Structures are given as structure tokens and as C-alpha cells.
Amino acid sequence: MATKVLANWAISLTASKLPSPVKDAAVRSLYNWIGCAIGGSQHPTVTKLYDALSPFQGLATASLLGHGGERRTDPQLACLVNGVASHVHDYDDTHLATIIHPTGPVASALLAYAEHKGGVSGKDLLCALVAGIEASCKLGLAVWPAHYDIGWHITSTTGCIGAAVAVGKLMNLDEGKMAHAIGLASTQNVGLREMFGSDTKSFHPGRAAQSGLLAALCAEKGFTSSPQALEAKRGWANVVAGGGTPKLDKYLRELGTVWEIERNAFKPFPCGIVCHPAIDACIQLHEEMQSNGLIPRDIESVTAKVHPLVIELTSKRTPRDGLEGKFSVFHGCSVGLLYGKAGPSQYSDDVVRDPAVVSIRDKVQANADAQLKADETSVEIVFGNSLRLQKHVDHAVGSLEVPMTNDQLEAKFLDQCKIVLGDEVKEASDSAWAIGEADDVGSIIRAF
Amino acid sequence: MATKVLANWAISLTASKLPSPVKDAAVRSLYNWIGCAIGGSQHPTVTKLYDALSPFQGLATASLLGHGGERRTDPQLACLVNGVASHVHDYDDTHLATIIHPTGPVASALLAYAEHKGGVSGKDLLCALVAGIEASCKLGLAVWPAHYDIGWHITSTTGCIGAAVAVGKLMNLDEGKMAHAIGLASTQNVGLREMFGSDTKSFHPGRAAQSGLLAALCAEKGFTSSPQALEAKRGWANVVAGGGTPKLDKYLRELGTVWEIERNAFKPFPCGIVCHPAIDACIQLHEEMQSNGLIPRDIESVTAKVHPLVIELTSKRTPRDGLEGKFSVFHGCSVGLLYGKAGPSQYSDDVVRDPAVVSIRDKVQANADAQLKADETSVEIVFGNSLRLQKHVDHAVGSLEVPMTNDQLEAKFLDQCKIVLGDEVKEASDSAWAIGEADDVGSIIRAF
Structure with missing residues (x-):
């Protein structure tokens, strides 16, 4: 019944x-995402992809964000x-439970x-966004953690289905067609974690979006899949469960009562979330060093006690x-200590190779x-004169307990988008906050 | 090393x-495939898909087969x-081992x-085809049977990588880029068996082709994936192994010595391969009846002893x-006896409902x-006058032991394509045989 339950809930949501x-x-989720899409729009990964595929593009009826309407495509x-x-930039949102x-x-x-x-209101857009995000996250919860552990990039494997649900909602698909859209999305499982650290990592959510859109477009024309796509013996959940026992019923039952989008968090730093606490601590230590007249050059050693996942995922x-810097808790700590910041600028190739950054990075130890x-x-930092500074972070900034405020989200938006948009960045930010009322x-969208 | 081994073998093949x-x-593989692509070109599944996606198509530089060059798209x-x-039509080739x-x-x-x-020779096309097919089948062998058993449509999950290898070869990618193409293909796993019986089943090989093409196009522009995409702990083989132990090294070691394309078989009948022996026997019995002046109307009973899988999979x-006729050994036997043929025409809705066909179908018993x-x-057939005819088939036509001859392949091509191409079918067949010399x-391709 899972496929039918999800389809029915999604079409009924208003x-x-x-x-x-x-x-x-x-x-907040949409605002943060728009900032990230604009902020990442000039990245070489994006350029390579666009160069490879734009020779095949169709009628330009949709915009590439970050080009102020000057670059449109199909x-x-x-x-x-x-x-x-x-x-x-690994700077987008995170549903922390999955x-x-x-x-x-x-x-x-x-x-x-x-x-x-055309003619889609902001209200309908937000409603479809919620439907898609709830779908993705509930399905993620149903196969977490074995699905991720075995090696699936859970963002794209679930996101494809969420995208199909969201677009299907804008199309006003009936329950049957929505179920077929879910099925056609569920058969397209893009995303191996092995690709982390390469251009292909960010390809995953993009391809999930594209595959989900395709699923909805085909279902709209009557293309069929399986009405038991999610729950069947050889359906999505069992095939990608990675040896775990899927819990579709448990989580889909909570659709509309427990809202996963409320548990969505936003990254203050453009890197793997697991090393955010250490970076947060280092930024706080940077401020303490400044107050105490201490300079990074005098640091002898930095020792971070971290959750074991930090070592597993970010120990380059x-x-x-x-790009590799994003998977290095050592680099994150280094720029935190040196600059008191860890924004996109601190993850440029130049900064990662900067001898001053490397020098501190080499002094950082991380222990699980x-x-x-x-x-x-x-x-804990130890200085040449044996002085020690210590910082304990109970919940990193950007966690559910210490969420980013709207002001912090806006500062993040302006910081990453000003490089792309220049003087028009404030206007874009205002539009992004207000899109739900359009x-x-x-x-x-064209103006971004 | 598996990714590197495959990439290196593929680029070295001439x-x-x-x-x-x-x-x-x-x-033979390409010839048979062209016939199937033309033969299926007017199917409603294809039409729905084209209607859904053609609004977004780009410059028309490639042809849809079966439209004689009149329908081109990106x-x-x-x-x-x-x-x-x-x-x-489930009428294409089968690598029997996987x-x-x-x-x-x-x-x-x-x-x-x-x-x-443009400017691609038939020789290079065939060489790239071999590279892609060997890649797909070796990878399939490496994860067979657990990968299929858990629910993956092995044709598309391996075919995407084969398609990337083949296109990458036409591009003359170097080893590094070929490895990235393999990786970007391996992260796109399309195909759940749960979709069998719906439009989505045949979507799988199509999407695999498209995803493999995309992978090669991106790799050509320097898009990176993982150079250990296939063999890494969380790489393709381990993630999709379905609980089995992948044997990448064992099978990739045989690249270029054991050729899987030689073990590729062609279907004489457009239905599940398990009921082919019974259909083959009935067609031979049809001929025997004709020689003996016996007519189908006088048949009292037909009894087939078959492998248990025939009952499990085709006992409608x-x-x-x-479509349902494809899953009925009774229908297959009936048309074999009545017409001495079981081509696409014998699987039309009209023939399946024809009282003369139904009448014999109802007399067929199949025992495991x-x-x-x-x-x-x-x-065994029993006639009203108690006369009996009996036929034992040791290996069905289309098996590796009794492969379809080139003449039989041509008859199949002509039979399925004449409905689409009319008088031009013979010319198309001649071109398809000769494409390797162009x-x-x-x-x-445009002329098909």
C-alpha cells in the first residue's frame, strides 16, 4: 500500500x-537553496556539465540560476x-535524521x-516543495541507515522520487498517475557514495531532479510503472535496502503529522556536516585568540576530539x-583558526594550497x-609557550538545537551570491524571501 | 583495478x-537489434514516451528508427x-548466461x-559495439545471480556502463577519461524487475543508453567520477551485489579471450524464452501435419511436457x-500448430482473441x-481418429546449440519490419547486414 498511500497523501495536500x-x-529551505544554486552556478563542475550537454538542449523555457535570465535552456x-x-559547494540543507x-x-x-x-503561484510552489521533501525524507527514514551504509547517496536515491511527487503535484496528477510517476522515479537509482570527492557527487541531486521530472512528464502522458513500486518484494525499498529491513509503513503513516521539513537544517559551512562542530569550535577559538592577543603562527598543536564519523568521512x-578540502576536517579547522571563517572563499583551490593554511592544517590532530x-x-590548542585554549561545542551552529537564524541565512546568501550577482545580490535575496507570495x-526565477 | 582494467582493455581494442x-x-547482434528497434517503433509505449519528452528536444541530429529518416531528434x-x-516486444537478443x-x-x-x-565507419561502430557488449556482460557475470535475484533489471544496470564504454570508444577517450565515463555510468542504476509488465520495463534499456551516452559526453569534457568506481568498497559491484560476492577480477581477466558476444542468442518468437521449446515443437508438428494431410480442426488434445519454469512464468x-499472450505457453502452442509461425503478428490482440486460436489453445495441456x-x-497431439503425432525437441531453435541461421534472422527482420516499412523492408534489411562495411x-541509420 505504500505507493498508494504516498500518492494519495501528496495529491490531497493543499x-x-x-x-x-x-x-x-x-x-527558509527554498531561500537557502536558491542562494546555493546561484552561489555554485559558476563552478567548473557546472561549466563542464553545461558544455557537455548544451549542444543537445531544446527550447529555452527555463533559467539557469545565477545568470540573471541571460542563460536559459530547456x-x-x-x-x-x-x-x-x-x-x-556542499553548502545546501541537511535533513539531519537521514x-x-x-x-x-x-x-x-x-x-x-x-x-x-507558467502561471504557477508561489503558494502552489511551496506546497509542492513540501510534498516532495516529505516524500524524500520519509522514504529515506524507511531505509536508513543500511541504505546509506552500503553505499547509496541517499539524497539522490530518495530525491528522485521526491522530485516526481513535487512536479506531479504541480501537474495535478490523479492518484493513479501519481503512483506511476513514483514508480518510474523509483526505478532510477542514481548515486553511489564512492563518487564523493569528484564532480559526480553533485551530479547526483541534479540527475535525481531530472529523472523525477521525466517520471512525472511520462506519467502525465499515461506511461505506466508498478502501482506497488515502493513496497513490492522486488520493489524500491527491498532492492535498495542494503540488507536492512525497510520500514515504509511506519514512516509513511506519519505523513502530515510529523513534518520532516521542520527537521531540515542549514549549513553555515560549505563542507561535510560532520566536521561542522570542529570548525565552529575553531572559529570560536579564533575569536578567543584575538581577544587574548594570540596569533595562529604560534600554534604548536591542535587536537580535536570528534565523533567517529568525522574520521570516516572527512579525514583527507x-x-x-x-573539493578535497571539503573532506578534510584538518583544513576546516585550519581556516577556522586562521580566518575565523569557513565560507566558500575558504574552500577555493588557492586557500587550500596556501602555505599558511597548510602549516596549521599539518598541526591538527583529530581523534575519534x-x-x-x-x-x-x-x-584544544597548545601554543609554543605552553599556553592552552580549549573549546567544547555541545551543538554546532546549524544544528536543530542552534539553528541558523534568518539573518544568518541571509548573510550566507549574500556572501555566496555577491561573487556571482554583484550589486544585484540584495534584490535577489529579497525576491527569494518573497517567492512564496508571487x-x-x-x-x-528568470531574474535570479 | 577493475575500473582501470576495463578502461584499458576497451581503449586498446581495435x-x-x-x-x-x-x-x-x-x-548478427546489430542486425537483429535494428530489426527489433524498427519493429517496436510504433508501439504505444514508445509513442507515449515521445509525446512526453519531444517538447524538450534539441537539434535533430539523430534518427528515430522506423521512420525512414522523417523523424529525427537530438x-x-x-x-x-x-x-x-x-x-x-521482448524480441531482442539474450546473453543466456546472465x-x-x-x-x-x-x-x-x-x-x-x-x-x-558523422564520419563514423561501420568498422569502428562494430568494434565499439563489441567493447560495450563485452563490458556489460562481464560485469553482469560478476554480479550474477544475486544481483538479478534481489530485483535489478540486469540489462539496464550493466547496459549503462556498456553504453558509456562504447560511446567513449567512438570518442577515442584516453584511459583516464574512459574510467571516469565508466564511473559516471556506474552511479546511474536504472531498472527494477518490479516494473516488468508495464511501460517502464522497456524504459530501462533506453534510459541506460541515454545515461551511458551522457556519461561519455561528460567524461570527454573532463567531468570526474571515481577511478575505482566498480571495485571500491562502496563502488558499483558491492552496492548492487544484492548480497552476493562480486567476481569482477575473475571475469574481467577474461576480456578479449572469452568473448561474451559469441554467447549472445536471438529469439525466434517474441515472448518469454522459456516457452520457446514448446512453440518450436508445435511449429514442427504443424509441418508434419501438413505433410500427412492432417488439419488442426481435428485435434482432440495437445500435451506438452515442459520444464517447471514454463509453468511458473508462462501459464496464462x-x-x-x-501482451498477456506472451505469458501463455498455451497460446504459443496454438499459433504454432495453427499457423506454423509465432511472430509478432501471432501476438496481436486480434489473434489472441481469434476463436480458432482459442479453440486449440483450450485443448493444450502443459505438464511440468x-x-x-x-x-x-x-x-504429443491426439487426433479425433486416435492418430498421434509426437515431437521431442532437445534444444529449442534460438539456443546456443541450435542458433538461428542468418536466413532465419532475416525472416524475423522482414516479418517484424514489413508492417512498419512496407516495400522498403528488403532494402533496410540489406543495409542492416552491410552497416559494418560503411x-x-x-x-x-537515417534510412531505417
């Missing part, structure tokens, strides 16, 4: 049914490219389709470029401590 | 290195549509790309349409006999 905190969470390519751009980055696949597909279709000892929570850390979102 | 039986097998859409068309239908994903991608690129007692081999059967395959 904007007026959304509780106010859910609406707020949707606005919706299939637009959602692929925007999806890649939004994830390429480490899904839920907005990428869903919003990429939605914006491209909404602009193409000698990252060679910005299974007693720590995932967002907890203790960092009568037709198309002109706003 | 047309002149291909043993003569391998070349012959390639010609190569990405062309390979998707041709791939679906070639599998939609039940992969290997030519679909590889040839769909290759033909679309070759026509788009009263099929309602052509676990002593029989999968391609063995015994069929200086530029583009004009031939």
Missing part, C-alpha cells in the same frame, strides 16, 4: 493545510544544471517545470584542491571519541 | 584485433526512444552518437490481449517435468 511552521520551513537541462550548482539534502532534487525540478509551465590529510554526539566536539513565480 | 567469429556475432532523446522501441539483453543499451547509444558525430490460461532441460520439451554509418 497550501491551506500547511501549518505555519511548515510554511516557514519551506520558505527544463530538463535546467534542472540538472541547477541541481548540480546547488550542491557543488543526512539527505532534500531541497536540491525537489526544488531543481520544480523551478524548471514551474517556469516552463593533504587535500589538493578546494565514540562517547560524543554527532554535533559535539572538544578542541502570483507567477516565473519572472522571479 | 577492429583488426577482433576474431572473425566475434565480428560475425557483432554483425541524440539523447533518440537513444532513449530507440532503446525502448528495441525492447518493447539473461542480459546486451545490444539494446549499447547500440541505442552508439547509433545516436555515431549519426550525430486465458490471455486477454497480445523437472527431468527436462530448460530448452527441452516433448509435445565508410559513414550516418546515412544508413
Whole structure:
């Protein structure tokens, strides 16, 4: 029944049914995602992809974000490219219970389709976004953690289905067609974790968006899949369960009562979330050093006690470029201590190779401590004169306990988008906050 | 090393290195596939897909087979549509050791790309086809049978990688880029068996072709994936192994010495391969009846001893349409006895519902006999006058032991394509046989 339950819930959801905190969470998720898509729009990964595929593009009815309406393409390519751009800095949102980055696949597909279709209101866009994100996250919960452990990039494997649900909602698909859209999405499982650290990592949410859009487009024309696609013996959940026991019923039963979008968090730093506590601690230590007249050059050693996942996922000892820097807790700590910041600028190739950064990076030790929570850390610095500074972080900034405020989200938006948009960045930020109130979102999307 | 081994073998393969039986097998595989792609080109599944996606198509540089050059589109859409068309009648080839239908994903991608690129010789096309098919089948062997058992449609999960290898070869990618193409393909796992019986089944090889083409296009522009994509702990083989132990090294070591394309078989009948022996026996009995002046109307009973899988997979007692007829050994026996043929025409809705066919169908009994081999059967007919005819088939036509002859392949081609191409069918058949000798395959492809 899972496929039918999800399809039925999704088609029944209306904007007026959304509780106010859910609406707020949707606005924040979309706002943050737009900033990330613009911020990543000039990245070489995006450029290579666009160069490879633009020779085959169709009628330009959808915009590539970050080009102020000057670069438009067909919706299939637009959602692929925007999806890649939004994830390429690893700076997008995280549903912490599953480490899904839920907005990428869903919003990429939605914006491209909404602009193409025309006449889509901000209210309907947000409602479809919520439907897609809830779908992705509930399915993620149902197969977590074995699905991720075996090696699936859970963002794209679930995001494809979320994207199909979201676009299907804008199309007003009936329950049967929505079920076929879910099925056609569920058969397209893109995303191996082995690709982390390469261009292909951010390809995953983009391709999930594109595959989900395709699923909805085909279902709209009567293309059939399986009405038991999710729950069948050889359906999605069992095939990708990675040896775990899927819990579809348990989580889909909570659709509309427990809202996953409220548990969506936003990254203050453009790198793997697991090393955020250590970076947070180092930024706080930077400030303490400044107050005490201490300088980074005098640091002899830095020791971070971290959750074991930090070691498993981000222990690149000698990252060679910005991309590898994202998988190096050592680099993150180094720039935190040196600059008191860890924004996109601190993850450029130049900064990763900067001798001053490398010098501190080499002094950082990270030790796994299974007693720590995932967002907890203790960092100690020892200086040449034997002076010690210590910082314990109980919950990193950007966690559910210490969420980023709207002001912090806006500072993040402005910081990553000003490089791309220049003086128009504030206007883009204002539009992004207000997109949910638009009568037709198309002109706003074109302006990004 | 598996990714590197495959990449290196593929880039090193040259047309002149291909043993003569391998070349012959390639010609036969491609010929048979072209017939299936033309034969399926007007199917409703194909039409729905084209209607859904053609609004987004790009510059028309590749042809949809079966339209005599009158319907062209961009190569990405062309390979998707041709791939679906070639599998939609379940009439394409089968690598019996893995039940992969290997030519679909590889040839769909290759033909679309070759026509788009221009100046591709038939020799290079065949060499790339062999590279792609060997890649698909070796990878399939490495994860067989657990991968299939858990629920993956092995044709598309391996075919995507084969398509990337094949297109990458036409691009003359170097080893590094070929490895990245393999990786970007391996992260796109399309195909759940749960979709069998719906439009989505034939979507799988089409999407595999499209995803493989995309992987090669991106790799050509320097897009990176993982150089250990296939063999890493969380790489392709381990993630999709379905609980089995992948044997990449064992099978990739045999690249270029054991040629899988020589073990590729062709279906004489457009239905599940398990009921082919019984149909074969009935066609032979039809001929025997004719020689003896016996007529089908006088048949009192037909009893077939068959392998148990025949009962498990094809025992639809009263099929309602052509699609259900494919899963009815009773229908297959009936048309074999009545017409001495079981081609696509004998699987039309009309024939399945024809009272004369139904009347004989109702007299057919099929009894499982676990002593029989999968391609063995015994069929006995009893006539009103108590006369009996009996036929034992040791290996069905289309098996490796009794392969279809080139004449039989041609009859199959003509039979399924004449409905689409009319008078031009013989010319198309001659071109398809000769495509390997062309200086530029583009004009031939356009003519199909």
C-alpha cells in the first residue's frame, strides 16, 4: 500500500493545510537553496556539465540560476544544471535524521517545470516543495541507515522520487498517475557514495531532479510503472535496502503529522556536516585568540576530539584542491583558526594550497571519541609557550538545537551570491524571501 | 583495478584485433537489434514516451528508427526512444548466461552518437559495439545471480556502463577519461524487475543508453567520477551485489579471450524464452501435419511436457490481449500448430482473441517435468481418429546449440519490419547486414 498511500497523501495536500511552521520551513529551505544554486552556478563542475550537454538542449523555457535570465535552456537541462550548482559547494540543507539534502532534487525540478509551465503561484510552489521533501525524507527514514551504509547517496536515491511527487503535484496528477510517476522515479537509482570527492557527487541531486521530472512528464502522458513500486518484494525499498529491513509503513503513516521539513537544517559551512562542530569550535577559538592577543603562527598543536564519523568521512590529510578540502576536517579547522571563517572563499583551490593554511592544517590532530554526539566536539590548542585554549561545542551552529537564524541565512546568501550577482545580490535575496507570495513565480526565477 | 582494467582493455581494442567469429556475432547482434528497434517503433509505449519528452528536444541530429529518416531528434532523446522501441516486444537478443539483453543499451547509444558525430565507419561502430557488449556482460557475470535475484533489471544496470564504454570508444577517450565515463555510468542504476509488465520495463534499456551516452559526453569534457568506481568498497559491484560476492577480477581477466558476444542468442518468437521449446515443437508438428494431410480442426488434445519454469512464468490460461499472450505457453502452442509461425503478428490482440486460436489453445495441456532441460520439451497431439503425432525437441531453435541461421534472422527482420516499412523492408534489411562495411554509418541509420 505504500505507493498508494504516498500518492494519495501528496495529491490531497493543499497550501491551506500547511501549518505555519511548515510554511516557514519551506520558505527558509527554498531561500537557502536558491542562494546555493546561484552561489555554485559558476563552478567548473557546472561549466563542464553545461558544455557537455548544451549542444543537445531544446527550447529555452527555463533559467539557469545565477545568470540573471541571460542563460536559459530547456527544463530538463535546467534542472540538472541547477541541481548540480546547488550542491557543488556542499553548502545546501541537511535533513539531519537521514543526512539527505532534500531541497536540491525537489526544488531543481520544480523551478524548471514551474517556469516552463507558467502561471504557477508561489503558494502552489511551496506546497509542492513540501510534498516532495516529505516524500524524500520519509522514504529515506524507511531505509536508513543500511541504505546509506552500503553505499547509496541517499539524497539522490530518495530525491528522485521526491522530485516526481513535487512536479506531479504541480501537474495535478490523479492518484493513479501519481503512483506511476513514483514508480518510474523509483526505478532510477542514481548515486553511489564512492563518487564523493569528484564532480559526480553533485551530479547526483541534479540527475535525481531530472529523472523525477521525466517520471512525472511520462506519467502525465499515461506511461505506466508498478502501482506497488515502493513496497513490492522486488520493489524500491527491498532492492535498495542494503540488507536492512525497510520500514515504509511506519514512516509513511506519519505523513502530515510529523513534518520532516521542520527537521531540515542549514549549513553555515560549505563542507561535510560532520566536521561542522570542529570548525565552529575553531572559529570560536579564533575569536578567543584575538581577544587574548594570540596569533595562529604560534600554534604548536591542535587536537580535536570528534565523533567517529568525522574520521570516516572527512579525514583527507593533504587535500589538493578546494573539493578535497571539503573532506578534510584538518583544513576546516585550519581556516577556522586562521580566518575565523569557513565560507566558500575558504574552500577555493588557492586557500587550500596556501602555505599558511597548510602549516596549521599539518598541526591538527583529530581523534575519534565514540562517547560524543554527532554535533559535539572538544578542541584544544597548545601554543609554543605552553599556553592552552580549549573549546567544547555541545551543538554546532546549524544544528536543530542552534539553528541558523534568518539573518544568518541571509548573510550566507549574500556572501555566496555577491561573487556571482554583484550589486544585484540584495534584490535577489529579497525576491527569494518573497517567492512564496508571487502570483507567477516565473519572472522571479528568470531574474535570479 | 577493475575500473582501470576495463578502461584499458576497451581503449586498446581495435577492429583488426577482433576474431572473425566475434565480428560475425557483432554483425548478427546489430542486425537483429535494428530489426527489433524498427519493429517496436510504433508501439504505444514508445509513442507515449515521445509525446512526453519531444517538447524538450534539441537539434535533430539523430534518427528515430522506423521512420525512414522523417523523424529525427537530438541524440539523447533518440537513444532513449530507440532503446525502448528495441525492447518493447521482448524480441531482442539474450546473453543466456546472465539473461542480459546486451545490444539494446549499447547500440541505442552508439547509433545516436555515431549519426550525430558523422564520419563514423561501420568498422569502428562494430568494434565499439563489441567493447560495450563485452563490458556489460562481464560485469553482469560478476554480479550474477544475486544481483538479478534481489530485483535489478540486469540489462539496464550493466547496459549503462556498456553504453558509456562504447560511446567513449567512438570518442577515442584516453584511459583516464574512459574510467571516469565508466564511473559516471556506474552511479546511474536504472531498472527494477518490479516494473516488468508495464511501460517502464522497456524504459530501462533506453534510459541506460541515454545515461551511458551522457556519461561519455561528460567524461570527454573532463567531468570526474571515481577511478575505482566498480571495485571500491562502496563502488558499483558491492552496492548492487544484492548480497552476493562480486567476481569482477575473475571475469574481467577474461576480456578479449572469452568473448561474451559469441554467447549472445536471438529469439525466434517474441515472448518469454522459456516457452520457446514448446512453440518450436508445435511449429514442427504443424509441418508434419501438413505433410500427412492432417488439419488442426481435428485435434482432440495437445500435451506438452515442459520444464517447471514454463509453468511458473508462462501459464496464462486465458490471455486477454497480445501482451498477456506472451505469458501463455498455451497460446504459443496454438499459433504454432495453427499457423506454423509465432511472430509478432501471432501476438496481436486480434489473434489472441481469434476463436480458432482459442479453440486449440483450450485443448493444450502443459505438464511440468523437472527431468527436462530448460530448452527441452516433448509435445504429443491426439487426433479425433486416435492418430498421434509426437515431437521431442532437445534444444529449442534460438539456443546456443541450435542458433538461428542468418536466413532465419532475416525472416524475423522482414516479418517484424514489413508492417512498419512496407516495400522498403528488403532494402533496410540489406543495409542492416552491410552497416559494418560503411565508410559513414550516418546515412544508413537515417534510412531505417
